[in-house]
Amino acid sequence: MRKINLVGSGLTFDDVLMEPQYNPIESRSHVDISGFLGLKTPVISSNMDTITETAMANWMHENGGLGALHRFMDIQRNIDQYKMSPQQTFVSLGVTKSELERAEALFKAGATNFMLDIAHAHSESARNAIKAYKEMFGNNAHLMAGTVATIEGAAFLAEAGADSIRVGIGGGSVCSTRIKTGFGVPQLSAIAECSFVGRPIIADGGCRSPGDIAKALAAGASAVILGGMLSGTYYTPGSIELTSNGAYKSFRGMASKEVAIDKLGGLAGYRAAEGVQVRVKSLSEQESNEIIQDIIGGLRSAFTYAGAKNLEEFQKKVVFIKVSGNVINENKPHKQG
Numbered sequence: 001m002r003k004i005n006l007v008g009s010g011l012t013f014d015d016v017l018m019e020p021q022y023n024p025i026e027s028r029s030h031v032d033i034s035g036f037l038g039l040k041t042p043v044i045s046s047n048m049d050t051i052t053e054t055a056m057a058n059w060m061h062e063n064g065g066l067g068a069l070h071r072f073m074d075i076q077r078n079i080d081q082y083k084m085s086p087q088q089t090f091v092s093l094g095v096t097k098s099e100l101e102r103a104e105a106l107f108k109a110g111a112t113n114f115m116l117d118i119a120h121a122h123s124e125s126a127r128n129a130i131k132a133y134k135e136m137f138g139n140n141a142h143l144m145a146g147t148v149a150t151i152e153g154a155a156f157l158a159e160a161g162a163d164s165i166r167v168g169i170g171g172g173s174v175c176s177t178r179i180k181t182g183f184g185v186p187q188l189s190a191i192a193e194c195s196f197v198g199r200p201i202i203a204d205g206g207c208r209s210p211g212d213i214a215k216a217l218a219a220g221a222s223a224v225i226l227g228g229m230l231s232g233t234y235y236t237p238g239s240i241e242l243t244s245n246g247a248y249k250s251f252r253g254m255a256s257k258e259v260a261i262d263k264l265g266g267l268a269g270y271r272a273a274e275g276v277q278v279r280v281k282s283l284s285e286q287e288s289n290e291i292i293q294d295i296i297g298g299l300r301s302a303f304t305y306a307g308a309k310n311l312e313e314f315q316k317k318v319v320f321i322k323v324s325g326n327v328i329n330e331n332k333p334h335k336q337g
């Protein structure tokens with residue numbers, strides 16, 4: 001049982017810790033950290049154009065997680081990338097009518113995991129898109145939809161037909177929605193609140209450490225989506241920039257000015273950029289593998305601190321304690337370049 005009521009209280013990862021519990025499990029190698037869709041590691045790489053293409057999808061799969069291919073490419077390339085990725089890989093869809101064509105082509109190519117990708121999914125356009133995609137797929141594909149950050153938003157997507165709900169508004173490491181609009185819900189509360197919807201919850205954005213991932217799972221998520229934690233890894237797309245200080249790669253919010261310039265020739269006059277671009281250290285294969293090992297090892301350790309042998313027990317047993325109010329750190333872009 002949780003000691004504090006997280007619903008509506010506006011807490012984020014830094015505001016809480018989890019209290020150690022009696023542990024009957026002999027070794028952390030004995031815990032089962034599997035989650036969403038049976039993933040051995042409940043981690044999905046974000047569908048951002050500086051995070052997930054084929055190489056990342058394959059690397060995630062090798063480590064028990066999943067990749068979510070971004071959709072900022074033409075349909076043929078999207079299909080080719082999907083075909084070179086593990087079968088379970090997620091593919092992404094937008095809400096515009098033209099995306100129906102992408103959905104149909106990917107579905108025909110064998111894709112079964114789809115991610116509807118819209119910044120504010122508690123919206124009529126998301127509902128219409130979900131209806132159209134569900135009509136197309138029937139029961140032959142999984143449709144994750146998001147993002148939302150309230151129980152009303154999660155219930156709205158569930159009602160529209162979403163099979164799982166992607167939760168997180170404004171907490172991403174290269175996101176500036178909260179700064180530009182003042183909207184968002186601190187991520188731990190958003191997860192806890194949405195977890196009552198009766199569909200798997202996928203926590204998206206704001207995880208900076210294996211401990212944050214553990215907190216997201218404890219609060220009710222079945223998996224997390226990671227951008228910043230995987231940025232700069234060997235398997236991310238994009239060119240490497242060599243400088244006198246070392247090698248760097250770009251990592252950028254999908255609503256950044258830089259993406260708008262690359263994909264659309266510029267930001268439309270009525271829009272503000274809600275993402276930023278940063279330079280991150282380009283990591284070697286070994287450094288990248290250490291990041292994944294840290295996540296898997298951190299989660300295994302977290303489960304033993306809770307005395308939990310699987311995710312269901314972990315979510316039941318964890319007791320959060322409130323430690324301080326650090327929401328401000330999550331609200332602004334916080335990825336160090």
Ligand code: 5GP
Binds near residue numbers: 046047175205228276
């Ligand atoms: P991170 O793991 O880096 O903290 O968060 C990754 C998530 O941030 C993505 O999966 C996506 O939901 C969100 N995101 C990516 N780009 C942008 C952006 O430009 N603006 C906003 N508001 N969110 C973004």
